[in-house]
Amino acid sequence: MIAALLLLSGCESARHDQLIELGFTRPYLDGYQDGCHSRKEQAVTHHDGFRQDPERMYDDQKYANGWQDGYEQCYASNTE
Secondary structure, X not given: OHHHHHHHHHHHHHXXXXXXXXXXXXXXXXXXHXXXXXXXXXXXXXXXXXXXXXXXXXXXXXXXXXXXXXXXXXXXXXXX
């Protein structure tokens, strides 16, 4: 299980680097990281371990889009 978590962490950082290279903004990247963390935490604990900034979810569309994308992408990674 620890090896799987390390592998997922490596995939997350590689994906984060790819998004930076593609020119995604800091708010999107912050949201992506929080969404991904939330999905992985939920998969491990089976509880809602969401890491999310409610103000930014409401006020910053880029953060909200990044959060949703990160949540969905890490879910796909966990099901493989």
